[in-house]
Amino acid sequence: xxxxxxxxxxxxxxxxxxxxxxxxxxxxxxxxxxxxxxxxxxxxxxxxxxxxxxxxxxxxxxxxxxxxxxxxxxxxxxxxxxxxxxxxxxxxxxxxxxxxxxxxxxxxxxxxxxxxxxxxxxxxxxxxxxxxxxxxxxxxxxxxxxxxxxxxxxxxxxxxxxxxxxxxxxxxxxxxxxxxxxxxxxxxxxxxxxxxxxxxxxxxxxxxxxxxxxxxxxxxxxxxxxxxxxxxxxxxxxxxxxxxxxxxxxxxxxxxxxxxxxxxxxxxxxxxxxxxxxxxxxxxxxxxxxxxxxxxxxxxxxxxxxxxxxxxxxxxxxxxxxxxxxxxxxxxxxxxxxxxxxxxxxxxxxxxxxxxxxxxxxxxxxxxxxxxxxxxxxxxxxxxxxxxxxxxxxxxxxxxxxxxxxxxxxxxx
Amino acid sequence: xxxxxxxxxxxxxxxxxxxxxxxxxxxxxxxxxxxxxxxxxxxxxxxxxxxxxxxxxxxxxxxxxxxxxxxxxxxxxxxxxxxxxxxxxxxxxxxxxxxxxxxxxxxxxxxxxxxxxxxxxxxxxxxxxxxxxxxxxxxxxxxxxxxxxxxxxxxxxxxxxxxxxxxxxxxxxxxxxxxxxxxxxxxxxxxxxxxxxxxxxxxxxxxxxxxxxxxxxxxxxxx
Numbered sequence: 001x002x003x004x005x006x007x008x009x010x011x012x013x014x015x016x017x018x019x020x021x022x023x024x025x026x027x028x029x030x031x032x033x034x035x036x037x038x039x040x041x042x043x044x045x046x047x048x049x050x051x052x053x054x055x056x057x058x059x060x061x062x063x064x065x066x067x068x069x070x071x072x073x074x075x076x077x078x079x080x081x082x083x084x085x086x087x088x089x090x091x092x093x094x095x096x097x098x099x100x101x102x103x104x105x106x107x108x109x110x111x112x113x114x115x116x117x118x119x120x121x122x123x124x125x126x127x128x129x130x131x132x133x134x135x136x137x138x139x140x141x142x143x144x145x146x147x148x149x150x151x152x153x154x155x156x157x158x159x160x161x162x163x164x165x166x167x168x169x170x171x172x173x174x175x176x177x178x179x180x181x182x183x184x185x186x187x188x189x190x191x192x193x194x195x196x197x198x199x200x201x202x203x204x205x206x207x208x209x210x211x212x213x214x215x216x217x218x219x220x221x222x223x224x225x226x227x228x229x230x231x232x233x234x235x236x237x238x239x240x241x242x243x244x245x246x247x248x249x250x251x252x253x254x255x256x257x258x259x260x261x262x263x264x265x266x267x268x269x270x271x272x273x274x275x276x277x278x279x280x281x282x283x284x285x286x287x288x289x290x291x292x293x294x295x296x297x298x299x300x301x302x303x304x305x306x307x308x309x310x311x312x313x314x315x316x317x318x319x320x321x322x323x324x325x326x327x328x329x330x331x332x333x334x335x336x337x338x339x340x341x342x343x344x345x346x347x348x349x350x351x352x353x354x355x356x357x358x359x360x361x362x363x364x365x366x367x368x369x370x371x372x373x374x375x376x377x378x379x380x381x382x383x384x385x386x387x388x389x390x391x392x393x394x395x396x397x398x399x400x401x402x403x404x405x406x407x408x409x410x411x412x413x
Numbered sequence: 414x415x416x417x418x419x420x421x422x423x424x425x426x427x428x429x430x431x432x433x434x435x436x437x438x439x440x441x442x443x444x445x446x447x448x449x450x451x452x453x454x455x456x457x458x459x460x461x462x463x464x465x466x467x468x469x470x471x472x473x474x475x476x477x478x479x480x481x482x483x484x485x486x487x488x489x490x491x492x493x494x495x496x497x498x499x500x501x502x503x504x505x506x507x508x509x510x511x512x513x514x515x516x517x518x519x520x521x522x523x524x525x526x527x528x529x530x531x532x533x534x535x536x537x538x539x540x541x542x543x544x545x546x547x548x549x550x551x552x553x554x555x556x557x558x559x560x561x562x563x564x565x566x567x568x569x570x571x572x573x574x575x576x577x578x579x580x581x582x583x584x585x586x587x588x589x590x591x592x593x594x595x596x597x598x599x600x601x602x603x604x605x606x607x608x609x610x611x612x613x614x615x616x617x618x619x620x621x622x623x624x625x626x627x628x629x630x631x632x633x634x635x636x
Contacts, residue, residue: 003524010512311508314469315522315570316497318490406470409504409582410460 004321007312008328011301018297019333025293026337026389027344030381033283034345037377039352039369040279044272046370051265054145054205056234057109057243060250060258062093092229099254100233107246109237110142113230115220121167121213122184123175130171130213132185133232134220143236146201146214152179153199158216165195168209169202185213187223195219283384290337291388298330298393302400309400310408322401323394330393331386338382345378416442416478417578417610418466423475425461435461437633438475443612445577448604450621451614453630459614460582462630466612467500467580468492480577497526501571505583508567509555515542515566516551522573541569545599561592568599572609579603581613585620597623 012019072079092115093099100113115134120127137159141147147155151169158164165183177183182196195215202209221227235250237243243260251258262269302309309322353371419442427433436458443449451459464470465477468484477484480499487495496502509518519538523529529537542551545565555563564584571579581600585593597620603609604625613624621627629636 003521007510014512307508308510311510312521313493314467314496314502314504314508315525316493316495316500317525318493320490321525404470406464409464409469409508 004325004328008325008332011305011325012329012332015297015301018300022293022297022333023336023340026290026334026385027340029286029290030338030341030385031344031348033286033381033384034341034377035348035352036282037279037381038345038349038371038373040275041372041374041377042370044275045372048269048272051268052240052261054203055261055264056143057237057240057261058235058247058250058258059264060093060233060235060247060254060256062231063257064255092226092231093233093254093256096228096230102253103233103235103250107235107237108239108242109235110139111233111235112136112139112143113217113233114140115217115224115226115230116232117187117220117224119185119187119213119223121171121175122186123177123181126175128171128174128210130167130185130211132187132213132215132220132223134215134217134223136217140214143234145203145205145208146212149201149203151200151202153197155199157198158214160198161216163193163195163219164198164215166199166201166214167197168212169200170206170209171211171213172197172200174210185215185223187225189223189225191223191225193219193223280380283381287381287384287388290385291392294330294333294389294392295395297333298326299396301329302326302396306400306403306408309403310405313403313405314409319401322403323397326397326400327390327393330389330397333393334386334389337389338385341381341385342378345381349373417445417447417480418443419478420466421476423462423465423472423477425458425465425470426473434633436465436472439630439633439635440475441628441635443610445610446604446608447610447612448601448625449610449612450624450627451612451630452616452618452621452627453636455616457630458633459630461633463580463582463612463614467502468496497522498574499576499578501573501576501579503564503567503571503579503581503584505586509563509570511555514552514554515547515558515569518555518566519570519573522570526574528574538569538573541572542566545569546595559592561588561595564588564592564596565599568596572603572607577610579609579611581611583614583616585615585617593617593620 119132121130247258247260355369421440423439425436453459516538520534523534600611
């Protein structure tokens with residue numbers, strides 16, 4: 001064993017209790033950081049998963065990000081046109097069959113086309129504004145967030161054909177309508193049509209439960225007087241992370257705005273980044289406190305060992321050896337704390353994963369805390385601990401190395 | 414033959430508000446195999462001179478040559494290296510590392526120098542301690558040894574790397590007369606049989622009288 005290492009170990013082994021306290025300080029810091037990271041990461045992953053599950057991964061709508069280039073712009077160099085709007089407002093994805101069959105050929109996942117139009121649902125004397133969504137029942141289940149969430153009736157009622165509608169339970173209660181009642185849908189074009197409520201769903205997303213009505217695609221086309229039109233293609237991918245690439249390709253080819261879920265939820269994802277910053281700040285603070293513990297013990301050792309430092313320097317140890325010695329002692333405590341903290345982190349994370357609780361709002365479901373197991377948490381926490389241990393050891397080590405041996409020898413004799 | 418250690422106008426002033434002169438204009442030369450006593454009243458600067466000779470302290474003025482090398486341009490690392498290989502210190506108090514056994518304490522300078530293999534270091538440490546009558550106490554820690562025994566361990570440690578020069582600061586100052594006599598005999602033997610040079614600070618005039626040469630310091634100057 002190298003000499004300095006030997007002396008360092010002897011020093012810290014000689015102060016068992018102090019060393020133990022410092023090691024435990026680091027370990028608690030590391031352990032809590034790991035458990036907290038696992039919990040926060042777990043919550044975040046869970047949140048993103050729900051986001052990804054309820055939303056289409058890529059949503060192609062009939063909008064364009066930029067207006068088409070105008071012939072005047074090509075003809076004259078000085079022309080600038082702003083505030084362009086189409087002459088005919090009744091938009092839709094042009095040539096939908098070509099678009100869908102093109103998508104069919106390469107999309108790694110499932111998609112469904114639909115026509116979404118704004119309208120009003122009327123029942124007896126009440127009215128509720130709603131997005132009336134015309135869907136193809138055979139394709140929709142692959143992308144739909146509502147299929148598995150029926151309170152009454154089922155999704156397949158739509159496939160049976162006829163003038164059926166599926167609405168959220170909140171909308172139903174606002175209308176005062178129930179399963180089997182007939183409601184009237186009025187479109188923005190002023191057309192009216194009656195539908196029988198063939199299913200009530202509850203997804204937990206208020207906007208959806210209160211504001212969406214699902215009908216057959218052809219019914220929606222009739223209601224908005226746009227035969228064969230679609231204005232929305234929703235895509236679910238096998239791998240949600242590929243959404244931006246798919247969206248980019250679809251947008252480049254079709255010319256319509258294709259929004260990946262990451263883009264649609266940018267502000268939420270940004271908020272998660274902020275959350276992570278907060279988390280690492282707290283981890284940093286914990287490590288700082290643990291660092292003070294290490295600073296304290298190394299300081300104490302260097303004070304108590306002032307005579308030994310003088311001896312070693314008089315024997316012919318250079319200052320750099322003295323610095324290394326006490327730095328090593330700090331890092332050794334940090335390393336021991338990291339290992340112990342890792343174990344503590346594992347057990348605390350495991351304990352958290354066993355916690356079960358009931359969500360009061362829904363009442364029936366029991367939920368576990370979302371926990372993410374990631375080696376990265378352990379690596380980051382240990383790196384933090386070792387880093388702060390090195391700094392906390394280095395400061396007193398540097399001071400100790402500068403001690404003038406003559407003063408100490410003189411003081412002793 | 415050049416001297417082992419040579420000084421010219423060596424001066425050390427502590428830079429306090431009122432500067433304190435510890436050592437002033439000391440010019441001397443010590444040859445190999447000399448047994449030198451540095452004497453003088455307390456506070457005369459004899460220990461300060463020893464620390465300067467041992468490269469533990471830097472002079473404010475004057476020059477110091479050790480083994481033919483000028484100490485002035487040496488950096489901290491080179492001075493440490495010179496102490497390690499050319500000098501052995503014995504202080505008034507034993508100054509052993511308390512957590513290590515007698516043998517380990519003697520091994521430490523050898524391990525730092527790294528010239529021998531570990532088993533040889535162990536062997537040499539054992540031999541040095543045995544030759545000083547400590548063969549029974551190799552694996553005892555300093556607090557299990559008597560004052561005289563500790564001081565002999567310190568002597569053994571000063572010899573660890575076989576340096577030509579041993580500097581002793583009141584080596585018998587804290588010992589009873591029997592132990593003092595023992596330690597003195599060992600130091601004398603180092604010069605007579607071992608071919609070492611020993612410079613010992615002492616206020617014991619009887620002891621000084623039995624050495625080859627006496628350097629008397631008064632108020633930081635040779636008097």
